Amino acid sequence: MVKLTLKSIWEQKGINLSAVCLLSLVFSVQLLLCGWVDSYLDNSRKTLDQINSSKLIFALLILISVTSIITLINYIMNKRQGEFKALRLCGATPAYILICKMLHLLVLILLSLLGGTLIFRVLLKVLKQQYEVKGLIPVYIIFICITVAELTVHHFIHRKEDK
């Protein structure tokens, strides 16, 4: 029975691949943000006010990143509800379905973390070597991008629910 679950996880190429890519991107952006803000805090400790405002930005960015990841995972799991429903109709117990969900989630997060770290390293190298990125401006841009992405995902979820 577990064979079916793993098989279904690997064979759901469409949604899984896009889900992993999306999550990887969010993870990598989160890592980038952490790195940027952290180095900014280290390099610019001039006044107490500056440190406090930077910490606030840092906290906000982490919050946004975490909610983005949760939203994405929620979206992906919603997408797979059909599969879980099909298993239940065919005779799967709730415990079995829970294991399926957990396995799926675990594989998704592990792959995304791996992908995220890879993207992060490449992005960081490119940004540092090619463009010599400094300051918080790119962080603000990415902050806006994540918010827009999150709102888009929300829009998709609600549109699907309305249908």
Next chain:
Amino acid sequence: MNGIIELEEVTKVYHTKDTPEITALNKVNLTVKEGEFLSVCGVSGSGKSTLLHLIGCLDKPTDGTVRINGESTSLMSEKELAGMRNSKVSIVLQDFGLIPGRTVYDNLVVPFYFSSNRKDMRKKIETALEFTGISELSRRPVIKLSGGQKQRVAIARAIVNDNPILLADEPTGQLDIQTKKQIIELFQRLNQNGKTIVMVTHDKEMAEGASRIVKIADGRIIES
């Protein structure tokens, strides 16, 4: 009075956090004889889907008894209920309940993963596909099929294990008139082959395709 499906004084109450208790079914009595084709008619929110979920072993009653083939589901464990869904009752839903990314054949294999009887699986799948008229679609992903074709796949999956009871929750709700007729004809053929069918619908025309109609309103059976 013995039937393949028996409901005695069945009550189902839903408890939710924000809203007061909802009594979806209120002391319902119903008997479905073996080989019968029954339509349960009612407006949205009348309790017809709850009734089907209880018969389909997807849920347990708050009070009363639901008996399938003489076995009471009230005292069954989740594992036993899952076993009933695999070997006694099959369910066809309005939204098909299929695995969209998989092929038609793969979808028909799923019931066998939870069954101890996998003998002649391939042959049984081929027979179900042939009966529902979708043999040529067996290697196609479900996501690429039309609504009518998806419903045929759902019906094929429901009959592949040869369960004696077939339940259908608004099976023609998403289909055009022509396809609706074809699906009803398919149910009638299955009934002629000995399947006991309970179909829940708000569509009067569809309900008339059954051999008996039961009307439900506000969680009670008002006309039988």
